Structure formats: C-alpha cells, structure tokens
Amino acid sequence: MKTVQPHSKFFIIGNADEHKNIANSIGTDDFVIRFNNPNPSCNLMADWVFIANGTIQIRHLIIKNDFFKPDTNIFFRYKINDILKSKYEVIPFDKKLKYCWRFPCWKKKYKLNQYTLHTIPESIYFKCANLVKPNLPSTGLLAIYYILQEYPNNKIYLHNFTHQGWMGHNWSLEESLINKLSEKNKIEFI
Template sequence: MKLIKPHTKFIIIGNADEQHSINDFICEDDIIIRFNEPNTSCTLMADWVFIANGYTQIRHLRINHQFFKPDTEVFFRYSKEDIYQSCYEKIALHKRIKYRWRFPKWIKKCNLDLYKLNIVPKEIYLQTVDMIMHSLPSTGLLAINYVSDRFPNNQIFLHNFTYNGWSGHDWDSEKKLIQQWLDIGKLKNI
C-alpha cells in the first residue's frame, strides 16, 4: 500500500480512449486511479481501482487484473449491508438476500481477495448524490469526491473523461460539477 505524501498527485483516469500519453507526467509517489474494467488504450497501472459492485454489476462485470499493481487497493461502491438495506437502489428482497452470499463468491472468483478491499464511505456516497441531485453517481465521480474530501491538500488530475457511458448516470450534472471544480482549481485536466 502506497503512502500518501504531501507531494503525491492523484491521477484519475476515465474510461474514454487515450488521446495522448501522460506517462512522463507520472511520478513514483503518485496514485493512479482506474475504474471497473479499465480501457486498454491507456496502459497505466492502477494503485487504486474503484469498482461498481451493485447487484446487477457483479453478475456481468469482468475484472481484468492486467492494470492492477500487486499492491493495488480496491474500493467498492457498496457494502453488503448497503445492498441488503436497499440504501441506494430499490432491489427485491430475494435479490438482496442472494447478494449477501453472491458478493463474497464474486470477490473470490475475480481474485479481488488478493488486494486490500475498501468501501466508499456512506457519507461520501450521499454527499456525491446531493451534489448532482441524482441517486446513482458514476464510479468516477465517487472516486473524485472521495479523493478531494480525504486528501484536500493534494493535487487531483483527470485524464480520459468524456462524461458519457451507462444511461443510468446523470452525465450532464456530473460534467457541470466537474467543470465548476476545474474552474476553481480543485481539479486539473491533463
């Protein structure tokens, strides 16, 4: 697990196609953050991976470890209890019960138990929901908000973000919020 130092930069890489390499921009102490199934057009290895682990996602999401470093940390959107209590999505009771045993089996099947596992804190999730007024923020926005909340003195850089993808996210609100943060210098594009 990497230590976060005062000069550590967070490089958050979206899943759009790589337009230009940023390899020369990366330093050894920087934290590279990727999502779900990282786009292979960017070959940077992840220090942290944020994964959407909802009921439906774990049935379809494949985890490719080619972009995981040996000491990568994994951050899940939800805990088993979040799903069981239907904290963020309305899920039928029988599916919530299945999830309690299906999720640990999925972790083992995907070999995610080889890494340090974390859950995005509930307060970060709810704060992100409030910021965009939408119940299902993207995994990328959750990661950005998590880093900016937990490490406010470190620089955060975005790369390969296009603000489109799965139709369940409010991409327009997310893009507007990110642009506000870019305008005030909270984030920077590379």
C-alpha cells in the first residue's frame, strides 16, 4: 500500500472539465485525489477517492472504477451508524431504513469492498460543517481539510475546481475559504 512520505504532494482533482494536463507534475510518491463521479475529461487515476455517501447521494452516484488504482483508498462521508443516529443531518426514519439496505448493495454493485475503506473523522466533518453552515460541506472541502489536518506539512494542489455543482453546498463561501487557504500558502492552484 502506498504511504504518505514527507515529500509527497496531494493533487486534488475537481470535477470540472480538464483544461490542462498535469500528469507530468505528479511524482510516484504523490497522491491523486478524485471525488464521487470523476469527470472523464481528466484521466488521472485516483490514489484516494472521497465519496458523498448520504441517503440521497448513493441513489445518484455512479462510481467510475476505471479511475481507481488497484490500491485506492476510499473515504466515505458517513458511517451507517451516523445516518441512523442523524449525527450530521436530520434524516426521516424511512430514508434511514432504506439507506441500511441501499448502501451495502451500492458498495457491492460498484465492487467498493475490494478497496481500503475509511470514514472522514467527525472532528474534520464538524469543522467543515461549522465553516459553511447551514449548508453541507462539499466532498472537495472535506478532502482539503482532511489533508490539512492529517498531513499539515505536505503540499496541496487543486486542479479543475470551479466551485459549482449540487445546490446543497454554499459554493461562494467554499470558494472564499479555499482562496484564504491559498493566500496563506496552504494550497496552490495548478
């Protein structure tokens, strides 16, 4: 399994259309991070994939495994218990019950159990949620803050981010937060 080195860089690839090929910028010890439904206009293979696995999202997500390396790590937003307890968002009881059946079926359908599976730590989720409330944090924002928390000395590059998408996110606020991180040299756009 690939491990993070002190010199490893993180390349977080947004789902906007590819305008510049950055493959030559990525070294063997670097990590490519993709999200939910990776945009096929960028063909970089993922070392890590962050997936929004909420009660609504799993019905609509189509995981493109052709972007996963054999040793890809997958980071889910929630555990099943988090959904059942409405830990992060208020969820009607009937949706909770459907999720208990749908989520394992969905993981099986897309053969996700063959990969190493993780859940984003609740401290990181709550930090992001507090930054953007009352909206939900995007998967990209969660990935950025996960890396900042877990690997504060490694460089982060963002590619193909337009801060647009699902209306449940506050894209302008997230863009402002990311720009502040860029001004502090915590991340760089590539």
